[in-house]
Amino acid sequence: MLTVSFEQMKKELVRVLRKNGFTEQKADECAQMFAETSLDGVYSHGLNRFPRFIDFIKKGWVNVDSQPELINQMGNIERYDGKLGPGNLNAKYCMDRSIQMAKENGMGLTTIRNTNHWMRGGTYGWQAVNHDCIGICWTNTGASMPPWGSKTNKIGNNPFVLAVPRKNGSVVLDMSLSQYSFGQLFEAKRNNKSLPVDGGFDSEGKLTKDAEAILQSGRVIPIGYWKGSGLAILLDLIVSLLSGGLSTQGMDEEQPSQNAFGYACSQIFIAIDPLKVSGQLNEQLIDETLHYIKQAEPASEGGNVYYPGEGTLMKRKKNLKSGIPVDEEVWKEVQSM
């Protein structure tokens, strides 16, 4: 497996971004996030996603020159228009504003409308914990799942991120509301492997672990079946109402193409500073909780219980030491850009 160092990857991404109209600072920030995503082992949203990100710019779906524009401010709430700028730069800007407000007043809430796909949602959770803040954020998406009881894709998988800071390894959950991503379904199909748990319905309306059958029917399931379906509806309504932006339904109607994933989406970023709010960041409570969980008896011999974010830190450490594994074709593609 070909590996490249973090610095090497970032440098290459900066070069391509500069060529595509990014200022020096924006190219640096954007490349940093893409390279960190691969470094953390989330390959689908790091380097492997980068060519499509550039393609969206070339298609005019992402405006390189846009900056988030403040719509209004009230107390520790700020609302922005993303002007269809690069989704990850816009999101980073918003979480940064929430963190700053949290440092002043305990918490901050920022919404952004008319922005673009934020790439890896976990990025903004890690951003919050790197400033000793609790982070809560989510985005809506175009429709990718049927609401419970139906066959037609009408709800988004609306990734939801929760993050708690901790010196010895922060706790960061980055989950979309579909049981599996389409990427995971395609991979299971390619490898002819059964999914570990049901991932959707087949064309006859039966729950199945057969990825190919799910891809054929197009009926993926939300986490918790009816529960995740409801959660997707609520997260979409809250974020679109507060940002004044498009809901999943609006995104489905206004998208310039069915492939313009995340075009003109709405997002919300909440940061809370426990030190400011409660006078302390109780590391002991976090350590004890994680210790308690990890002491649970493994379901299978030699098994391990992990907390959210633990795997990310292990991958980060490994990839920092041994280099980031890259898909040779994608790496060549980026080098030739």
Next chain:
Amino acid sequence: MLTVSFEQMKKELVRVLRKNGFTEQKADECAQMFAETSLDGVYSHGLNRFPRFIDFIKKGWVNVDSQPELINQMGNIERYDGKLGPGNLNAKYCMDRSIQMAKENGMGLTTIRNTNHWMRGGTYGWQAVNHDCIGICWTNTGASMPPWGSKTNKIGNNPFVLAVPRKNGSVVLDMSLSQYSFGQLFEAKRNNKSLPVDGGFDSEGKLTKDAEAILQSGRVIPIGYWKGSGLAILLDLIVSLLSGGLSTQGMDEEQPSQNAFGYACSQIFIAIDPLKVSGQLNEQLIDETLHYIKQAEPASEGGNVYYPGEGTLMKRKKNLKSGIPVDEEVWKEVQSM
């Protein structure tokens, strides 16, 4: 099926509460919430739960005389100690504070520690929407599920509530993080019915729809399997950190009995006023989203797609008209209290 009117039920509950040391006002508020819960069709947490609530008072696990005590305040954040008071009165008080702060500053966040089981979580979502606010709240609980990859109960099912106000029927999601409640598992077992989707593991570690096998192994599953397991961990950490209260682990250790469900738990209540924040409550956006979802093709002929809260309103209307169905034994028990 025996039915009683809302007024009749509330009057009876007020009588019992007064007999158990509640002031007139507290008895009224508390009975109102219990009766509304049954009215809304959530029978498990309404009348049927009431005898156990009184039992907890008699056992000294719930202090009738306690009031939430303000620990500290910062901007639009307030933190309370629940003094082991009645969980539903404490929770109502906190959401009320958040709503008042939202009316002034756009949003309010209240935490409470050392409180008790809040009974139906949806109550506080409905409370927020009745004041035209978005409501977000959750509670932690004692351990009721194994974290993913393990066999030992170490995470709570931490009910999570999201609510969006709407004139023609608010959207309210009230979900615990276990795929099924123990009540639902017992009911499926009693009726010898298979669960509609996997609800846990059997004693051999296989996913199963057999409620009896799950009750035997004690291994219920979180929504979305590994995803809900992570979500339970994060919701617990955030609420215990911010409130300064017990985490699931702390609750497990400090409970006076394994049956003291919800004893000394931690809760968080967020209210956001869209009108104040964005200058409007965009009813059109909500209506269009719900219309969009309800237009999805049903999975089975004659099927229907519902949004969260829709069923509640239908039940409320029906029970207001025809009376609330009650379990005769429970009703007699309450009448004899």
